Amino acid sequence: xxxxxxxxxxxxxxxxGEQVSSAAEGGGSVIHVDVMDGHFVPNLTVGPPLVKSxxxxxxLPLDCHLMIENPDQxxxxxxxxxxxxxxxxxxxxxxxxxxxxxxxxxxxLAGVVINPATPVETLSEVLNIVDYVLVMSVNxxxxxxKFIPGALHKIRRLAEFRTNRGLNYRIEVDGGIALDTVAxxxxxxxxxxxxxxxxxxxxxxxxxAQKLLKAANEATLQKV
Numbered sequence: 552x553x554x555x556x557x558x559x560x561x562x563x564x565x566x567x568g569e570q571v572s573s574a575a576e577g578g579g580s581v582i583h584v585d586v587m588d589g590h591f592v593p594n595l596t597v598g599p600p601l602v603k604s605x606x607x608x609x610x611l612p613l614d615c616h617l618m619i620e621n622p623d624q625x626x627x628x629x630x631x632x633x634x635x636x637x638x639x640x641x642x643x644x645x646x647x648x649x650x651x652x653x654x655x656x657x658x659x660l661a662g663v664v665i666n667p668a669t670p671v672e673t674l675s676e677v678l679n680i681v682d683y684v685l686v687m688s689v690n691x692x693x694x695x696x697k698f699i700p701g702a703l704h705k706i707r708r709l710a711e712f713r714t715n716r717g718l719n720y721r722i723e724v725d726g727g728i729a730l731d732t733v734a735x736x737x738x739x740x741x742x743x744x745x746x747x748x749x750x751x752x753x754x755x756x757x758x759x760a761q762k763l764l765k766a767a768n769e770a771t772l773q774k775v
Contacts (some may be wrong), residue, residue: 553768554580554581554743555578555579555581555744555750555767556579556580556614556745557571557582557745557747557751557756558584558745558747558751559582559585559605559747560751561654561747562648562747562749567604568608570751572608572648573583573760574604574756574759575609575751576577576757576760577750577757577758577759577764578760578764579750580611581612582609582614583614583615583725584611585597585616585618585723586616586617586618587619587691587692588618588620590616590619591619591640592618593643593688593692593755594692594693599628599629600632602615613640616745617636617638618640619643622640624642627657628766630654630657630658630659634659636660636661636682636683637654637661637768638658638664638723640649640665641670641673642665642666651663651681658670660682660683661680662681662723664684664685665684665686665687665705666682666687666690667687667690667702671708671709671712678720682720682721683722684709684721685743685745685749686709686722686723686724687708688725689727696726696727697728698732699726699727702726703736706741722741722743723743723745724740724741724744724745729746729763730749733770734766734767734773735770736767737771746763747759749763
């Protein structure tokens with residue numbers, strides 16, 4: 552099942568509740584929250600207080616993508632604020648298995664993320680304990696970047712690993728997802744599509760979300 556996860560990084564924060572509702576009306580079923588600390592990535596964004604505010608305006612799952620150093624320190628705060636899913640970067644977790652266990656111990660779905668330069672194979676030992684894998688198709692830190700085509704190979708590899716090992720994690724992709732890239736991503740095997748600029752950048756979020764989902768669902772019919 553294809554799901555659209557609108558990323559609030561590109562939303563108008565002065566109208567956040569309204570924009571999230573509009574994206575949800577267009578078919579967005581997960582709200583993606585990009586958390587950046589200015590250290591692991593060159594940008595500073597939001598924290599648990601915003602997640603707590605979002606929880607008041609939407610019943611959709613809140614997918615918190617922690618692009619931060621020392622994620623273990625903050626997982627309890629995000630859980631308490633109302634996060635439903637938390638994903639952490641392979642590149643920053645010294646004890647990845649333990650960090651994923653910490654997420655799950657709070658009753659949340661646990662995800663692992665890899666940057667464009669990180670091979671899929673580095674996740675081999677945790678694929679059996681994650682609920683989803685997030686493939687970054689841009690270098691994290693800023694929205695509205697151009698899609699890196701090498702991500703398609705990673706998505707295909709993850710789909711192969713899942714089938715060959717009888718696992719059931721979902722495959723999420725984030726970065727440059729738009730009408731001109733979404734079909735390739737879906738055909739490669741991604742099911743969770745994070746889109747910020749394509750939903751909130753210009754025009755009506757509801758209409759934008761509907762168009763993106765329509766293109767994604769059409770692409771599922773073209774899978775080989």
